[in-house]
Amino acid sequence: MSITIAVLGASGYVGSALCAHVLRSGILEPGDRLQLVGHGESSSYGRLLAVRADLLDAFDDLRVSISVTPRLEDIEADLVVLTAGVPMPPGCTDRRVMGRGNLPIFQNIASACGKHLPTATYLVVSNPVELAVQELSRTIDRKRIIGIGAEQDSLRFARSIARSLGISRHDVHASVWGEHGRHMIPMWHSVRLRGDDDKVFGRLSELEQRAQQQPLMERVASLQEASMLHLQNDDIASAYHLAEAALPDARIFIEPFVTASAIHSTPNATANAVLNIIRAWKEDDGRCVHAQVMLQGELRGISCPFGVPVSVGCKGWLLHPNADSHHVTKEDLDASILGIQASLADAATI
Numbered sequence: 299m300s301i302t303i304a305v306l307g308a309s310g311y312v313g314s315a316l317c318a319h320v321l322r323s324g325i326l327e328p329g330d331r332l333q334l335v336g337h338g339e340s341s342s343y344g345r346l347l348a349v350r351a352d353l354l355d356a357f358d359d360l361r362v363s364i365s366v367t368p369r370l371e372d373i374e375a376d377l378v379v380l381t382a383g384v385p386m387p388p389g390c391t392d393r394r395v396m397g398r399g400n401l402p403i404f405q406n407i408a409s410a411c412g413k414h415l416p417t418a419t420y421l422v423v424s425n426p427v428e429l430a431v432q433e434l435s436r437t438i439d440r441k442r443i444i445g446i447g448a449e450q451d452s453l454r455f456a457r458s459i460a461r462s463l464g465i466s467r468h469d470v471h472a473s474v475w476g477e478h479g480r481h482m483i484p485m486w487h488s489v490r491l492r493g494d495d496d497k498v499f500g501r502l503s504e505l506e507q508r509a510q511q512q513p514l515m516e517r518v519a520s521l522q523e524a525s526m527l528h529l530q531n532d533d534i535a536s537a538y539h540l541a542e543a544a545l546p547d548a549r550i551f552i553e554p555f556v557t558a559s560a561i562h563s564t565p566n567a568t569a570n571a572v573l574n575i576i577r578a579w580k581e582d583d584g585r586c587v588h589a590q591v592m593l594q595g596e597l598r599g600i601s602c603p604f605g606v607p608v609s610v611g612c613k614g615w616l617l618h619p620n621a622d623s624h625h626v627t628k629e630d631l632d633a634s635i636l637g638i639q640a641s642l643a644d645a646a647t648i
């Protein structure tokens with residue numbers, strides 16, 4: 299049976315990179331469809347026609363249909379990827395500002411899609427991911443709403459560990475729970491390495507011990523302060539050096555921020571994380587990915603959108619069996635839950 303993937307925000311940095319990654323990956327087969335969805339304005343429609351023409355020039359020989367749908371109400375898709383959102387004001391790093399700007403967009407999508415597309419699966423890229431997951435879960439089955447921030451953060455954590463150990467990310471599995479933002483929880487206890495090199499395992503233990511010598515939030519705060527100074531001086535190289543020298547759990551807070559300040563977004567990394575989840579959705583084979591999902595007490599009593607290990611498929615997400623085996627302190631969980639709830643409450647005040 300042919301499948302259709304719809305992308306909302308396909309003219310943006312992430313949306314357009316995602317379309318190219320999806321087509322290049324071979325996930326869509328001849329007869330499948332990629333739908334670029336506008337938001338009802340003629341300017342967005344025109345940009346999407348241009349994106350489509352560019353994608354066709356690159357990928358038409360794949361025989362995947364690429365279409366433009368000007369309005370949300372006309373989407374017909376098995377999988378909807380949400381990358382739409384208003385840009386942050388220049389220099390602003392406060393996610394609450396983004397939440398206030400994007401809430402009406404999320405509500406509009408929830409209302410339109412809840413009515414006529416209740417059985418699709420939704421991948422949420424737009425920030426704040428937790429807010430979008432909450433809003434879409436009001437009108438669509440929460441089990442079909444999957445925020446991709448936790449997969450992105452887990453891949454970054456795995457890469458940072460791999461770099462510190464001098465190995466490839468291919469040989470590292472690692473999980474980041476909680477918020478996609480400053481209340482994320484890099485889970486040292488989730489780290490698994492392929493191979494049997496005792497020296498590498500020894501270096502991993504050393505890293506973890508060093509990380510325990512000073513609380514993560516203290517290390518992140520001082521890195522943030524120092525990297526801001528470099529960025530204010532337009533010294534991107536020094537900001538990256540600082541991030542690269544940091545321990546992996548702190549590095550993942552800083553490095554994406556440096557990248558976004560230089561090139562506005564993180565299009566390829568994000569597209570790659572989404573692609574991981576699309577592959578898992580298509581294969582439906584129980585593999586472990588990570589996602590912000592709307593929990594209702596099924597894991598450690600958490601009842602809010604929260605990043606955890608899941609498996610995904612055409613019926614949506616299920617908690618991955620690994621999820622309950624990971625050690626995480628109550629203190630870390632509570633801090634992340636409170637941070638998420640505070641951001642959600644802030645958006646609700648507008």
Ligand SMILES: NC(=O)c1ccc[n+]([C@@H]2O[C@H](COP(=O)([O-])OP(=O)(O)OC[C@H]3O[C@@H](n4cnc5c(N)ncnc54)[C@H](O)[C@@H]3O)[C@@H](O)[C@H]2O)c1
Nearest residue numbers: 307309310311312337381382383423424425447450563568
């Ligand atoms: N979860 C992650 O790891 C991650 C990583 C990078 C970016 N993001 C988020 O993804 C989103 C897109 O990022 P980007 O860098 O591509 O931004 P962008 O500004 O390049 O693209 C935004 C897209 O949204 C569309 N848009 C603007 N206003 C809209 C409206 N009112 N209704 C519907 N669509 C509208 C634009 O036309 C554009 O296509 C942002 O919310 C960003 O924070 C998430």
